[in-house]
Amino acid sequence: MTKFAEVKQRLRGSIAPIITPFHEDESIDFESFKKLIHWHIESGSHGISVTGTTGEPSSLTIDERIKVMEVAKETINGRVPFVPGTGSTNHQETLYLTKKAEEMGADAALIIVPYYNKPSQHALYKHFKLVADSVPDLPLIVYNIPGRTGTNMHVETLAKLSKDCPNIIGVKESNKDFEHVNRVLLNCGRDFLLYSGIELLCYPMLAIGGAGHISATANIVPDKVAAIYDAWKNGDVEQSQNLHYELMELNDVLFKDTNPAPLKAALGQMGKIKPVLRLPMDLPTKSLQDEIAEVLKQYVELPGGVVQK
Template sequence: MVRDYQEIKSRLRGSMTPVITPFKSNFDIDYDAFSKLIEFQLENGTHAISVTGTSGEPSSLTEGERLQVIESAHKTINGRVPFVPGTGSTNHEETMRMTKRAEEIGADAALIIVPYYNKPNQKALYKHFKTVADSVDLPIIVYNIPGRTAQNLHVDTLAQLSKDCPNIVGVKESNKDFEHVNRVLLKCGRDFLLFSGIELLCYPMLAIGGAGSVSATANVLPGKVAQMHDAWFEGDVETAQNLHYELMELNDVLFKDTNPAPVKSALGMMGKIEPYLRLPMDLPSEELQREIRDTLTKYRVQLQYV
């Protein structure tokens, strides 16, 4: 039976937290901490959960580990909020397998990144996304992050995909070109789901008709990020603007090094995880960690490790 994409689109709104993948000191995945992170999100009003996207260090995981993380998250969430795992990679067949598995376990949608490193042209990108979309009956949110992939998915390419593939329902734009993101809704339609992946553009994208954000900062202050979206959708523009500016200092410090290193450092200080990353990623410098700690203190975040 073909899914009701409109019904699903109506639920995929607000703050979709890209939950990090915690590791133990031996660099095994810490599934107990992972489940607790998801519960922390749900307790604080997060509207949807994503895993194994950029913040989840997918390139540091094996395909089997990614599938285990996705299945673990799905079990923990248990239908309480929409679940949108990241299933994309540089490898087309792996992306197909991951996306098919997301469909099989009952994910609400899949987040599929523009393939990184190999820099496919626009024709190849179209073929890649269309082939994956045609292989599943699952809503797909394209993930455009040119700063990481070294390739920008053009608006016209995305518009053609949205026209030709009814299950391509939205895009996460980690794109600092605000003219580009405006044209996404112009060309793809105002009901196309536009999510911000740039922290300082989360509020501005709501103002032009965006559906929400996928903000790494929500790992640390999920309640504040969710409240900003709630205020906007309730028509309380002043509160939404105030929260946008209130979050700015934390947004800035959490991106002074490559995501998710600063976020993991912050969560470690909060006692939520052991702050480990797999090489070639590593924690921020001691100087930046002190700045993160000081910033968390300003936000009155309870710290266990300083």
């Protein structure tokens, strides 16, 4: 059994990427944040991730990111795996935040491919290799989301990292190129943890050997997103497929504007948070918020009454 074999078994299923709620004055609403974490765990989410794309990390200071991580770790209290996002476009910040995650006892860290500066594949390799070497006992999950970072980590680069860095154990692929994600497991090994970060690929990635998903939609229906994995694991392929199609309308409306703006609008409509983002992010238009509400009524109970799908 390899060093990370046990944790690789635990890090499977729906790892919910939690939003960071704000008060009206844009300070962090930690009470709502804690309630969201409890709700996710009670609803069946298999793990919790914070300060990833959905958690608006680029709108947080470094100190705020650390505080969010600390509060999440304390609130989870070992009930499910804790996987904070510790990546940045700044190499030293990534090192610092990843070491902080290790110090606070995170189960793994999710590290995004640096955004905006569009590094070469050679530079990506050096960045991730140095981060991995700095925390050899902390499992790391690469986060590849070319649509937002402007850079796609090539399969060959990821495969070299997986071989040279034993603690790089998986990847969250928010990559619509399904040929690419197939080749990840072919080249990195079938035991490499492949997570879907694309909502419409959560079920398909399980079919090719994926470990689960890190889906923004889990913020709205954590039970159903977790059930896609649970049904698949239990051999109920039809139920997993049914949930996949059932959630398509919700997935579609939640990505008609940039994540997490529609999520926060929806969670506000559900009474879970105050729907506040920090500029340059903002809530969707009134017409889209109305559309989100209409779709949402098919899935969850809204204050004032509804139909549950």
